[in-house]
Amino acid sequence: MEFEVLRDILVKILGVAPDEITMDSTFAEDLGADSLDMYQVVLQMEETFEIELEPKKVEKIKNVSEAVSYIKHAKKK
Numbered sequence: 001m002e003f004e005v006l007r008d009i010l011v012k013i014l015g016v017a018p019d020e021i022t023m024d025s026t027f028a029e030d031l032g033a034d035s036l037d038m039y040q041v042v043l044q045m046e047e048t049f050e051i052e053l054e055p056k057k058v059e060k061i062k063n064v065s066e067a068v069s070y071i072k073h074a075k076k077k
Contacts (some may be wrong), residue, residue: 002049002071006064009044013037023065030063051075 007021014031027033033041042053045067051074061067 002068002075003064005048006045006067006071009041009048010064013040013044021064023068024063026063027067028062045071049075051077 003023007018010016010021010031010033011018014033014037016031021031025031027038027041042058045051046053049071051071053070053074057070061070
């Protein structure tokens with residue numbers, strides 16, 4: 001579920017096709033996200049999943065798989 005919702009967020013913000021996004025996709029290299037794009041993605045993730053993301057940990061997230069794991073962990077808190 002988290003992957004599908006995150007994929008929808010990325011499609012909306014980055015303008016990429018859903019089939020371009022896999023668990024191994026990197027935000028910058030594969031999906032072309034810059035820092036402003038990632039800021040928008042983080043805000044949308046917080047709102048959609050009703051979680052609060054820690055900036056220092058978010059900076060270390062480089063691909064979709066890491067983001068999904070972080071979301072799952074944050075939702076448990």
